[in-house]
Structure formats: C-alpha cells, structure tokens
Amino acid sequence: MRIPISLSCADQWCWRGDVRGVYTVKQGYRLQMEGVMNEPFQFTAWRVLWQTKLPPTILNFVWRCGRDVLPTRMALAGRGINVDPLCPLCHSFQETPLHLFKLCSHTCRLWDAISDLPMVCPGDSFAAWLSKVIEGRKEVVVRECLALCWSIWKCRNDLLWSNKTWEPGEVVRRSNALLVEWSMVQTASGITLNDSAVHAVAPTTDNGITIHVDAAVFPNREEGFVSAVVHASDGRFLAARNSPVRSLRDPVLAEAMAIKEALSWAKDCGWQVVAIYSDCQVVCNLLKDTSPSYSYSGCVVSDCIALKRYFVDVSFHFVSRSSNTLAHALARATASRTGSRTWFFAIPDCIQRFLLVN
Template identity: 30%
Template sequence: MNRYWWDSGGDRRIHWKAWDKLCVPKKYGGLRFKDLRAFNLAMLGKQAWRMLTKPDSLVARVYKAQYFPKGTFFDTQIGNSLSFCWRSIMAAKSIICSGVRRRIGNGETTFIWTHPWLQDEHDHMIQTEMPVQLQGTRVMGLIDQQTGTWDNDILTDLFQPEDVGRIMRIPVSLDYNDTWYWHGDPKGMYSVKSGYRRIVGDYESQGGEFMNWLSLWRLKIPPKWRMFLWRAICDILPTTTNLLIRRVDVSPYCAMCGISQENTMHALVMCDYARNIWEQSNLTIPNIVTNIFHVWFEELQNVLDSDGMLYAASILYNIWRARNRAVWEACLPRPNSLLRAAVTAKDAWLQARPIRPPAALPANAVAHAAETVHDAAHVETALMAGNVVPNLRRCRVDAGYLHDTGRATVGAVLFDANGEYLAAFNAPLPTCLTPLMAEALACKEALSWLKERGEQSIELYTDCLTLQRYLATPTAAFRSYVGYAIDGCKQIATLFQFCSFNFIPRSDNYLAHALATTAY
C-alpha cells in the first residue's frame, strides 16, 4: 500500500514519508490511513466482545467448553494447543479487557478485587490490599439491601478513604444485573472504531511543528493543491536539498535562479523568480525572516481570507509546476504568464464548485426544525384521529455538571401551550459520571416533578441532541450507567397521556440553564 501510494507507473519512487506517519490523523499532519495490524485486532476485538457479553451464544458456548470451562472469557488464559481462530481472538483479549468495566446493578456477579468496576479514568481497580479471608467476595456485600445504597460503615471499615470516595460515586440499581460495558462509549457498546482508537492511542502535536492542519484540510481548494501543500508543509517535496539527503546525485542549485541551494522555502517563496511573482500578485505576504516553509505558510493563513488563500494556493502550485519545467525542459514562463495561469485555474475552480443556497442553516438549527416539524405532525395526527391533547404543557429542562467533582443539578421551566410561564423547578442531583448522565438524570427528575404536579400532556425540550435521540428511540439498548436514567425517563413517560421528547438549541434554553446553575 505504501508503494502504491508513492509510485506512479512502473518506476520505483522514493517513499517520502513512513507508513506509520501516514496513519496519523489528519489534524496531526498524517493522512488518516489505517494501521492494518491495529485495525485487524480491532475487528477481532468484536468477536472477543461477543464472547464476553454474550456467553450463552452458540459460538461462545463451544469455545467455553473447550478453553475456559470453569471460568469466564475475562479470566481465561491463552494456554497450549490452540486453534488458529482462538489464538486470533485471544490476541484481542487484552485490548477488550483493558477497555471494559463492570456496570454495578445488584452486585451479585462482580468480584470486588479482581473485576474492573471503578470509574476512575486512570485506575479502575480497588487499590486497598485484599484480606485473605475476603478472597472471592462480591460487590453485593457492600450494598445495603434495604435502602439500595452503598453501606458506608462497611466501606470505611474495608477500604482506604480514596477507594471509599470512588465507590460512593457509582450509582446502584438493585433492579438490574451486573453487566460488562465498554468504557467511554455513551451506550457502553464496543465498536471497531473505539477499539482501533484504544490500540493506536492518542496523538499529540510535537513542539515546533505545523499546528493549523485542520484549517489546511478545510481550505476550499482543489484536492491536488491541498495535497501539494501538505507535502510542502511536511517538507517532502523533491527539492535538491531533500534529494541529496536521500543520496540522489543531483546539482544542489536551484533550477530557476541557478544561484542558491534549493529547499522548499527557496523554491516557493525566496527564489528571485518566485519573489517577483509574489510582488506582482498584490497579495498581502508575511514579512518574516524564516527558512522554514510551514512557519511562513502558517503566517499566510493568519493574514489572508478564504479567497486570498485560494489565490495563494494556485500561485504556489503553479510556481512548483514552473520549477519542474525548469528542471525537465530547461524553460520558465514569464511571471505575468504564470499569474494569468494561476488566475485562470482559480476562476475555473470557482465556476466548477456547486453553488450553495445563500442562507444555509447550521446543522443544529436544521435538526431543531426537523424535530419541531416531527412533533407538530405528531400532535396534528393525534387531533385528526380524535385523540385531543388537553392542557398541553411545554417544559424546558437543562442540567449543570462539574467535571472535577461530579456534582450535577437540574433546572426546568414549565410553560402552557401559548408560551405563558407556569412554574419552575431546580434541585441538586446525585453524583454523575458524565455530562450525558447528568442530562438524562435531569430529564428524569423533571418528569417526576411534572407528574407530581398532576400534568398529563407534556412536550419536554432539552438542548442535548444525543439524549433526545436516545429518548425518542424505543429500541435503544444501553450497557452504561446512562441506561439507568434513560430507562427511568421512558418508564415515567408512560404515565402521561401524551409525552414527547424534543430538541431545542442551547441559546433558547437559557432559563433552564440559569436555574440549574443556581442549584449548586
């Protein structure tokens, strides 16, 4: 694949960038190609995930009978005399086991010291040393079965204060069994994409490198110009300096001026020929002293608008084409001829681009309009069928969340069908693990408040589009703790004569947001 990317035709070409560098995401300077080994492991992880979460399936039972008859997939070891398929699945076991957690329900099947069930990002295991007599004990023993909450006396007797604090943050629901879930996914479901990200890890920009990669990929320019600029910024153009580094026997001097050694900055900006072109272009060019092209280009992005960047990209691309003609054909076009060619290419690109509507709505506004139309059609259908929605109320709800402490709050404002204010509500919420969990619990508390008021017909509005989609999908399956709150919302919603979940832009939900903020 690397050879295919760099070669053109039958001649062997230089691989200007290593494959692992091309696999880096675009926002960090790569081309987002897949690391094939990591991607294969991520797909194998799908099979391992099924072994772990569906132990009663036919395939899982076959492998269990042969390889781990007395335990679970989480506890099994590689062993000897394995089939090729089983060795492949076991290659992904460490990836799956490092990314899964136990969701605590009644605590009956989760071991305190050997299962990952804490919600700490960096340490998901109990750190307190395990007493020998408590080996094999389960989380159920830490829960007060009468109140359905953690038994604080037992926790303080057994664990260090740090572990006690981490345990107390975890919600308990005795109505659910303990399950495995994929940490980091809102639904708690493993996907090949999330597994791949876990394998390759997080990328970080290195100091001194080009930083505006996203702005480069967003430029409205022809793709071949964008790819040329990427190569220029990465300094992998076949200039004489780069060719000599790769032991290609060439003259070190620039083919356009014949005076200086040629690097990327010289060929595109500093050469007398290129400098003459930039002066005639009437563009605002950065006046900085540097021999590094990406430093100059980053400053160029700061001083030019989108039209100016299109023109500048066309000039850069045509200067490089002129340089190649000087190398291979020993001729150079006049600067004014090159500028005319650059303008012609720019105008042709603008004419070829599809014309967009002048007043395009942002994505969240389109989604809001679609949800509004859907709900209006729902109500109209109910009215046409004779199911009149009496005393329709509209409730706007929002959650507050402090990430460092997990503290969460709810704020809700109730209006009648004409938009007149009726009531308001705010309160603190139990400790939450994620902002989405806080939003779901806020909706649950708002619905409970509305039911206590005796309301029967409700349109609930939230500014969390992800939550609205989950609530509006009747078959959405959850393995994460968010599922507790989602299920609670849906159960309370069945108690109303009419209840719908709608999206509202955050800018229109400021009253509920202010109420949630004051509840701290």
C-alpha cells in the same frame, strides 16, 4: 467509587472518549493525535480552516500541509523511500514544503501579486507560516494563498509524473481560474449559507406540556446541576424544578440526567403528553440513535427511553441556547443553593426577567 447511579444497567466494558462508549476510527484518530509531541511551530488554524468555504480537495491539501504529511521529496526520504531529496525545480535545496512553496527561486516571485502576507520568520515551518495566513488575514487573501499553493503543487506533480515543463505563467493561470471557479460557486449557492444546526420548531402539544431542560457543570465541582421549566400548550408557565446531580464534570452526562430527571418528575406529576426541549445536540442524537451505547451517558439515555412507556406521548427536540434561556439560568442558579427545589405557578426569581423580556 466515583460511579454515576444507573441501577438498570449492568457493568460492562466501554470505550472512553466516545459519547456512546463504542470505539470508532474517529475516536482512535483523536487519541493517536493527542499522543503526538507538540512541536514549537505547528499549524493552529484548524477552527478557521474548517469554517472556510472551500472544496474538500483543497481542505484536504491544507490538512496535509498542516500535519506535515505532504509527500514532498524530503518527507518520502524520511520514510525510507529511495528518492532524491532535492527540489525538482531548482535542484539546489532539499524539497520541504517551506522551500517548495515559498523559498524556491522558481516559486518565490509568484507571491508578489498577493499583498498583506506575513513574513517567514527564522525557524518557521510552512505549517506555522500558513497558520499565520489563515488566522490573521482576510478571507480573500487566504483564498489567493491557498489557490496559489494548490497550483504550485499540481504543476510540480505534472513536472514529475507527466514530464511537463515548469511554466510560472501556467501556475498563475491555474490559480486565477480556481479563484474564479470558487467565486462562481459561492455566488450560485447564495454565499450566505444556513447554519448546519437546525433548531426545533415547537410542535403542537394539545392537552400536553413542554419542558425545557438544561444542565450546568463547573470544573471545581464534582456535582452538576439540572433544571426543568414547564409550560402549558398555550404558553403559560406551569412549574419549574432544579436539583444537583452526580455528573463527574461531564457536560453530556449532566445534560442526559437533566432529561431523565424531567421525565421522572413528569411521570410523578401525571403529565401524559410531554415534549422535551434540550440545547444539547449530542444527547438529542443519542435519544434518536438505535445503535448500542455503553457509556455513562448512554446508560442514562437508555433510562430515558425506558421511561417513555409511562406516557401517552413523549418527544425530544433540540433547540438553540438562545431559545433555552429559562432552563439555562435556572440550572446555573442551582449552584448557589443546596438540595432540590420545585415551583408550581410561582415563577423563580432568577428567570422572571427573561419571562418579562419574552
């Protein structure tokens, strides 16, 4: 049986797909979305969309457009709701997102002010066209496009629910006001936002050691490879170690096992004050999380926490990959060797060039 070894954990049920083995709504949603049939023309610009600095309301609106769940009249009729499927603006064609935002005679001329927009190709859905805009155009064009779409939708709703007259000028005014508002918010916040991942600063480890760990997994190999690079509190290189582990091609499991192997090694060496550095944010979060964890990774993390009792002090820190080059290079080099290897004071050949640079 292909089961990672963790003798301290009894067999139990867990939810596959979640790093803690616990069901969450997020994981359930992802599983459900994986079962949806892939259509020929679909929204594909998710990664770019979530990186766009726009209000959550607008991002949610684009998400609805991309998932084709915007409550247009045709969408409501398709769900069995007794509603006239014709466009409330022109009353000539069925109201789909593509018709409402791009093809309707009351909205198509509004796009003339925005340059460098892609053409609507035969067979395109609105989601497919919007994907082309977000993925292939400059951010200023994307903002103009989304502001206009949102303004069309809001004015369309005012017509339906508040009996307001459809005025193209009001759509343009709202769109321009949104662009000004977004620009002012970005200017006030300094437009250059800090990365959400905060890298750890080396703590003071007087009379202690720091251990940088990493893991490497490969799609064609069932085993993974872990490494640990040890430095004294004054920055001197002390030791290094690498070894293969059974990780079932799971990178999170491999990263957790890298920390466990480093702690076991530190215990055997008699090091009492240890600071562990890993570039795996998920495992670092698991080590700080007190919630139940039933996954393979969670079992290994539990072993890591249990090992802390053998030390005077153990701390875990997240660092960026660029700050973990030694352990990263050593882990990947393990794939070309057999068995484990340990270096004391002698620096492994595969990381010497990084030490010289640093």
